[in-house]
Amino acid sequence: MLALEAMDYTAGGRRILSDIWLQVDEGEILAVIGMSGCGKTSLLKCIAGLVRPSAGSVRLEGRDIVPLGEADLNAVRRRIGLVFQYAALFDSLNVYENVAFGPKQHTRLRRADLDQLVSRRLGEVGMSGSERLMPSELSGGMRKRVGLARAMATEPAVLLYDEPTSGLDPVIARTIDHLIVETRNRTRTTSVVVSHDVRSVFRTADRIAFMHEGRIEAVGSPEDIRASSSKVVQEFLEADSGP
Amino acid sequence: MVKVVWRLSQRYRFGQVLDEAMRRVYRTPHPLYTSLVMADGLAAPARSPARSGPGWIVGVLQYVGETVSLAASAIGHLFRGGLNVGLAVNQMAAIGVDSIPIVAATAASTGAVFAFYTAGVFLHFGAGPFAGGILTVTFFLELGPVLAGISVAARSGAAIAAEIGSMVVTEQVDALRALGVAPARYLVLPRMVACVLMMPIAGLVGDFAGTAAGMLMASVNGITPSSFLESARTHVSEIDLIKGLIKTLWFGLMISVVACHQGLKTTGGATGVGRSTTRSVVLCVVLIFISDFFLAQMLKGASIVVK
Numbered sequence: 001m002l003a004l005e006a007m008d009y010t011a012g013g014r015r016i017l018s019d020i021w022l023q024v025d026e027g028e029i030l031a032v033i034g035m036s037g038c039g040k041t042s043l044l045k046c047i048a049g050l051v052r053p054s055a056g057s058v059r060l061e062g063r064d065i066v067p068l069g070e071a072d073l074n075a076v077r078r079r080i081g082l083v084f085q086y087a088a089l090f091d092s093l094n095v096y097e098n099v100a101f102g103p104k105q106h107t108r109l110r111r112a113d114l115d116q117l118v119s120r121r122l123g124e125v126g127m128s129g130s131e132r133l134m135p136s137e138l139s140g141g142m143r144k145r146v147g148l149a150r151a152m153a154t155e156p157a158v159l160l161y162d163e164p165t166s167g168l169d170p171v172i173a174r175t176i177d178h179l180i181v182e183t184r185n186r187t188r189t190t191s192v193v194v195s196h197d198v199r200s201v202f203r204t205a206d207r208i209a210f211m212h213e214g215r216i217e218a219v220g221s222p223e224d225i226r227a228s229s230s231k232v233v234q235e236f237l238e239a240d241s242g243p
Numbered sequence: 244m245v246k247v248v249w250r251l252s253q254r255y256r257f258g259q260v261l262d263e264a265m266r267r268v269y270r271t272p273h274p275l276y277t278s279l280v281m282a283d284g285l286a287a288p289a290r291s292p293a294r295s296g297p298g299w300i301v302g303v304l305q306y307v308g309e310t311v312s313l314a315a316s317a318i319g320h321l322f323r324g325g326l327n328v329g330l331a332v333n334q335m336a337a338i339g340v341d342s343i344p345i346v347a348a349t350a351a352s353t354g355a356v357f358a359f360y361t362a363g364v365f366l367h368f369g370a371g372p373f374a375g376g377i378l379t380v381t382f383f384l385e386l387g388p389v390l391a392g393i394s395v396a397a398r399s400g401a402a403i404a405a406e407i408g409s410m411v412v413t414e415q416v417d418a419l420r421a422l423g424v425a426p427a428r429y430l431v432l433p434r435m436v437a438c439v440l441m442m443p444i445a446g447l448v449g450d451f452a453g454t455a456a457g458m459l460m461a462s463v464n465g466i467t468p469s470s471f472l473e474s475a476r477t478h479v480s481e482i483d484l485i486k487g488l489i490k491t492l493w494f495g496l497m498i499s500v501v502a503c504h505q506g507l508k509t510t511g512g513a514t515g516v517g518r519s520t521t522r523s524v525v526l527c528v529v530l531i532f533i534s535d536f537f538l539a540q541m542l543k544g545a546s547i548v549v550k
Contacts, residue, residue, distance in 0.1 A: 045417075048421050049420075050417055050420055050421060070425065074420075074423040074424070074425060075423065077420065077421055077422065077423040078422075078423040080421070081421075082417075082418070082421040084414050084417070084418060085414075086413065086414065088413060088414035088415050088417065088418040089415075089418075090410075090415055090418070090419075091413070091415070101422060101424075102422045102423070105422065105423070105424050106423060150422075151421075154422070154423075
């Protein structure tokens with residue numbers, strides 16, 4: 001479904017990502033963990049086509065998206081949903097308009113169908129009845145849920161989550177984790193979750209990739225990662241378990 | 244004409260040719276990212292070729308390349324039917340409400356002061372019959388368009404740069420792109436169309452507010468309104484009005500592109516938004532004066548009619 005092959009990303013003369021090889025199967029949840037500044041968000045932006053890798057390829061459903069022009073990339077992006085760290089809701093639009101934004105731009109749905117779609121998506125994330133609220137009236141957890149509803153509204157094949165639980169209390173974080181797994185189970189969407197929340201990742205991921213200084217240090221099932229012989233992986237996991 | 248230029252630029256990919264040329268000159272890993280890239284709405288690189296290149300000339304060329312690419316991209320979306328009319332109308336309303344009262348106030352004040360200082364001099368030299376014509380042609384050709392341009396740049400241009408800048412730093416522009424919507428179509432094009440359509444109206448308001456205030460002040464200083472209007476009617480032609488309005492069309496295009504470009508280039512949170520807004524106003528005002536000089540030459544200056 002999604003494959004990164006020998007991908008490098010350089011920005012401002014600095015190499016952010018080096019020789020990334022990753023494959024994510026259909027319906028799989030891959031979590032990417034690592035310390036702050038290790039390149040996790042850049043990896044996500046390369047997959048979403050928001051920045052262009054300097055070498056290598058990003059294959060979505062077998063097609064390399066790196067050489068595509070902006071018009072073709074826009075078509076590819078409709079197959080990808082991105083849930084931003086701080087939700088990135090359009091603050092001049094209410095919740096309904098935010099969720100309806102993608103379908104309105106790319107389809108000719110009738111108003112009644114659009115209403116039904118928005119209502120269904122908001123229901124799936126537990127935000128029914130919030131259609132008329134503005135983003136400024138929502139809490140952090142509510143914003144993330146609306147962000148997920150907006151990303152799902154275009155029925156993407158791949159969902160990318162950027163730090164979905166950061167800044168949330170443990171109860172809301174668990175709700176978001178549950179939502180990620182439930183969304184995958186319901187839609188068979190391929191998911192890539194970037195996070196440094198180890199507990200959340202071990203609850204949700206089928207496989208985990210550990211990144212360090214722009215490289216993939218280890219990839220495997222949660223058990224493989226726990227048993228990894230890599231010193232940086234063990235340090236990271238131990239730091240999270242704490243005294 | 245515009246269609247022909249657009250088709251040629253699409254066919255021969257001028258932007259990409261320029262990009263490739265710059266890449267070869269600077270040998271940077273990413274070729275002149277911002278010229279085509281900004282049109283795509285991608286983020287500007289952390290370190291631009293201008294800083295590593297030989298001085299300000301490169302910076303100017305890069306800036307021109309970026310803004311022209313952004314404008315070309317937006318105009319391309321216009322020809323492909325990508326204009327969101329509702330957004331454009333909202334922007335036009337915002338410019339109308341925000342800027343036109345300021346245009347009226349600044350033009351009226353300038354017209355009154357102009358008449359206050361000159362009415363006595365005109366009468367002293369026996370040139371009273373020319374006062375209305377000179378003041379009117381000055382406003383129609385120069386002061387109306389320029390004051391309107393400065394007012395719209397200061398009010399609406401700043402608002403555009405600040406709004407888009409805030410959207411950039413809160414990742415809303417990335418969210419747009421992630422949803423498959425080009426910022427050039429959704430953000431730039433409606434603002435460009437609104438500025439281009441509203442600037443002539445702002446210019447007309449400036450022309451008539453300045454002239455009317457000048458007439459009132461002149462009447463206080465001994466030149467009657469009927470004499471003022473007769474002079475204006477005799478010495479000013481419709482062509483002068485049209486020349487001024489042509490200037491406002493250009494100013495509208497320039498203000499919208501510069502403000503949107505500065506907004507899209509914003510980096511660094513709230514400070515960055517402030518910096519982009521300030522830069523947008525300064526650049527617009529400077530470019531209005533510079534381009535006004537060249538437009539005046541192209542439009543052959545004043546054409547006061549002597550009968």
